[in-house]
Amino acid sequence: MRRVTSASNPAVKAAAALHRVRNRHATGRTLVEGPGPVAAALEAGVVPETYFTTAWDADAARAGDLGAEVLMVDESILRRVAATGHPRGPVAVITIPTPERPRRAPTLVLAGLADPGNAGTLIRSAGAFGYDVAATPGTVDLWNPKTIRAAAGAHFAVTIVAALDLSDLRAVGLTVVGTFPSGGDDPEGLQLPSPPAVVVGSEAHGLADRAGVEIAVTIPTTGAVESLNAAVAGSLVMYTLAVARHR
């Protein structure tokens, strides 16, 4: 444990730089923020490289025991490294895990989603309903610190897989199910030949097109509003198609 009092300390600057996607990609590192997500990471066996905290507590001691460099900082330095204006609890620098290969298991596919909060909410639902998670290029970074925060620790409970496009998921035997705001089948009671890859498109434009989608589904609504929030729609489709509920 070491006390850091200057915002120009190299560890502080290196951590703060990770709010930019460019620096996350260049270094392969990201930030996990808040007591819940940090505890979930430690629980999953992730060893933070650096662990910023304002208080010496059980999690800080545990991070230190695991081999993290624990840095005691004041509120103003914590705010420098955190994504939120009023950070709660520790901020940990971790190495971004290498994604797994896709497998024949229910999978959430983020395809063009732009909002880190929506992405995190969907990853949290994927964890709750037993889905792996993939993101195609052009989607918000799964390892954006805001996404990690919104997922409330689910990044460390789900299997994240690499997919360049929907054909990578068909190739392992998944049925590609696209979520559309209108015009698709009701997912309720839908019989699928194999576990679903549930695809959620961008908040503004939905799924760019139906190329690669085998079954289009739409959550039935009254029509009083134009559409559901993308994270809600994707969560509802995952829930409705969850293997546990139909087999």
Next chain:
Amino acid sequence: MRRVTSASNPAVKAAAALHRVRNRHATGRTLVEGPGPVAAALEAGVVPETYFTTAWDADAARAGDLGAEVLMVDESILRRVAATGHPRGPVAVITIPTPERPRRAPTLVLAGLADPGNAGTLIRSAGAFGYDVAATPGTVDLWNPKTIRAAAGAHFAVTIVAALDLSDLRAVGLTVVGTFPSGGDDPEGLQLPSPPAVVVGSEAHGLADRAGVEIAVTIPTTGAVESLNAAVAGSLVMYTLAVARHR
């Protein structure tokens, strides 16, 4: 139509003040931001008092025809009155409608929710699934501009009702169904004696207690993550209990 070029213009200052809940309560006014929500308000017959826009377009002309004072402003003034750093489209000052009395119809009850984004997402789902909306004291302001933005216009499609506590909803014959992260019944296939009042508690603490709750429900999950996002959980319960799906 009038051009406003100074950020100290009284209309600009009065609008910007509405980001504070205190000023919304004192004036009975709020801000609707973005092309979608503003169009939904106009569609529902809401006449904005003031309509800030950077471009003279069909919606601006319509607002002017309805009697709104249309003020042409530049980007920097739009940012002053908008809740977002990069506002898209117009910002309208409207009078907050008086809530209706509760009625015997499916109703979403926000009871302690703190995040305006979650509240807006839930109101959007309420509109999609045919629920009225109530909020008990201690909940984020339903008319927070961020809540209105997240609801994507649903405020103008749903019936908002006034409720001081859950007994006000039982009094009109609703069955009070509380959403809990664990320990409740599976809402799937649940038979209710009357339309549900679906109660969603705070993100951090859930429902403070079960007082006033007749049936506790929990969306079944794998247990790999601690809980669902509150807006997702509430939306799933509304969806599962929606009258249209069971009668």
